[in-house]
Amino acid sequence: MEYTALHKLLWLLNAFTLTTQELVKLNVRPKITAECGKQVTLNCDVSSSPNGLSIKHMAWIQNQTSLCSVDEEGKIKPHSRTDFHCEYKHGQLSLIFKRVRPLESGNSKPYTCKLQSNRGASNAKTIVVVQECCWSFEGVWNEGHPTCTFRHVYPDGDVHWFHGSHNLSDGSVKQHTTKQVDNGWLTIHSYLEHNLSGVSYNCSLKSTASGRYIASSLVENPDLHAQRVRAQVHTTRARNGVGSQRPMWTFFFVLISLALTQN
Numbered sequence: 001m002e003y004t005a006l007h008k009l010l011w012l013l014n015a016f017t018l019t020t021q022e023l024v025k026l027n028v029r030p031k032i033t034a035e036c037g038k039q040v041t042l043n044c045d046v047s048s049s050p051n052g053l054s055i056k057h058m059a060w061i062q063n064q065t066s067l068c069s070v071d072e073e074g075k076i077k078p079h080s081r082t083d084f085h086c087e088y089k090h091g092q093l094s095l096i097f098k099r100v101r102p103l104e105s106g107n108s109k110p111y112t113c114k115l116q117s118n119r120g121a122s123n124a125k126t127i128v129v130v131q132e133c134c135w136s137f138e139g140v141w142n143e144g145h146p147t148c149t150f151r152h153v154y155p156d157g158d159v160h161w162f163h164g165s166h167n168l169s170d171g172s173v174k175q176h177t178t179k180q181v182d183n184g185w186l187t188i189h190s191y192l193e194h195n196l197s198g199v200s201y202n203c204s205l206k207s208t209a210s211g212r213y214i215a216s217s218l219v220e221n222p223d224l225h226a227q228r229v230r231a232q233v234h235t236t237r238a239r240n241g242v243g244s245q246r247p248m249w250t251f252f253f254v255l256i257s258l259a260l261t262q263n
């Protein structure tokens, strides 16, 4: 009696290990943090699985759309998108974005790696978190106003203007800021109803995600710029003036030395 119970238990244990062996584990990083605009690679790996595994189909899928897939011969199925490409070798399928965009990111848009093999089906998920960014920005003096444009901003930001060390974004000076969404990116344009000469204006973009200033540009009043150039011309002339007097001094020195040696 006892013997059969033990036997049964062993048999159950054995069956359990067999079934756990059947499950093929996929190695996928559950979360990938990426800098906006940089290359990002999503790897799905079955290479550490037990021997005798034969892959029938393997794919990277997002929102029920297959992005990368391979057949049982390890051949990649061609696709027509240019924003990513796929690589496959030794049980590793990679989905590579050339320049990751905010559109590809977020909790609501996970990527799933799916495997069909002689040991059944497995899958694993990953999410890509794209960090805040501002790819390019410029500040110019336009129609009598300091003006700034921030392009490829993600996820969002507020523009703060400064005049020297004075923060103008406390409501004392009117600023006009507009935002435009294009292909998942934000373009932020801002100008100030203020145009003093003297010190340069500074427009800075504060990320709403982190509260950090992620971009800033100096905008110079053209009058101030002209003054600077004039001042630079003066100092250059002055320096040249000093320079041209040097040979004269050398000449006197030689004369005096000559006079002394003659005595």
Ligand SMILES: *[C@@H]1O[C@H](CO)[C@@H](O)[C@H](O)[C@H]1NC(C)=O
Pocket (backbone or CB within 6 Å): 063, 108, 109
């Ligand atoms: C998933 O795809 C469907 C159909 O193409 C689309 O309507 C939906 O907005 C997509 N969902 C996400 C989170 O992108």
Ligand SMILES: *[C@@H]1O[C@H](CO)[C@@H](O)[C@H](O)[C@H]1NC(C)=O
Pocket (backbone or CB within 6 Å): 143, 144, 145, 195, 221, 222, 223
């Ligand atoms: C400052 O603004 C006034 C009024 O809009 C304009 O007449 C003037 O040309 C501006 N000054 C500069 C330096 O742009």
Ligand SMILES: *[C@@H]1O[C@H](CO)[C@@H](O)[C@H](O)[C@H]1NC(C)=O
Pocket (backbone or CB within 6 Å): 160, 167, 168, 169, 170
């Ligand atoms: C400038 O003023 C704005 C609005 O009051 C504020 O949110 C921001 O933190 C200030 N920035 C600095 C650097 O003082």
Ligand SMILES: *[C@@H]1O[C@H](CO)[C@@H](O)[C@H](O)[C@H]1NC(C)=O
Pocket (backbone or CB within 6 Å): 162, 202, 203, 204, 213, 216, 217, 218
């Ligand atoms: C503009 O002002 C911000 C906030 O005070 C500062 O962090 C940034 O360095 C300044 N940028 C330039 C270009 O001076």
